[in-house]
Amino acid sequence: MKAKFLITALFFTTTLVMADCCSESTQKNIHIEQPLVRPAQVGTNTGAYMKIKLDCMKATDTLLSAECNVCERVELHDHINDNGIMRMRPIHNVIIKDGEVNFKPGGLHIMLMGLKRDLKEGETLKIRLNFEKAGAIDINYTIKNPVA
Numbered sequence: 001m002k003a004k005f006l007i008t009a010l011f012f013t014t015t016l017v018m019a020d021c022c023s024e025s026t027q028k029n030i031h032i033e034q035p036l037v038r039p040a041q042v043g044t045n046t047g048a049y050m051k052i053k054l055d056c057m058k059a060t061d062t063l064l065s066a067e068c069n070v071c072e073r074v075e076l077h078d079h080i081n082d083n084g085i086m087r088m089r090p091i092h093n094v095i096i097k098d099g100e101v102n103f104k105p106g107g108l109h110i111m112l113m114g115l116k117r118d119l120k121e122g123e124t125l126k127i128r129l130n131f132e133k134a135g136a137i138d139i140n141y142t143i144k145n146p147v148a
């Protein structure tokens with residue numbers, strides 16, 4: 001009888017701790033790792049890459065858009081296999097779930113279109129990421145070729 005009570009108590013404690021850890025996505029529990037933008041010349045397009053991590057595996061958020069003032073337009077892109085040829089296509093948003101989403105060459109990326117100036121290796125570039133729950137987060141990207 002006592003053991004059963006203890007197990008029940010333990011179960012509720014664990015549930016409460018998990019609920020706390022898995023609270024909504026906020027600026028505090030969302031992390032952007034290895035933010036990189038591929039070097040490029042004025043007038044061309046380039047890609048921005050990073051890993052988006054959430055502290056809790058169960059929390060989710062959605063990347064709605066990105067903003068940057070060195071280009072004409074910013075789009076979220078993915079790659080699809082079109083009869084063996086990988087093609088980029090614009091997507092509306094990116095859902096962050098299972099703890100992380102990886103933006104990498106050949107996959108998801110932020111497309112910076114119509115650059116107004118050269119992006120030289122070693123410089124940094126601020127890009128604003130707009131999340132549904134966490135809101136706007138400004139990230140300093142390093143201009144550097146990503147490892148494919």
Ligand SMILES: [Cu+2]
Pocket residue numbers: 047077078088089109110111
């Ligand atoms: Cu693209």
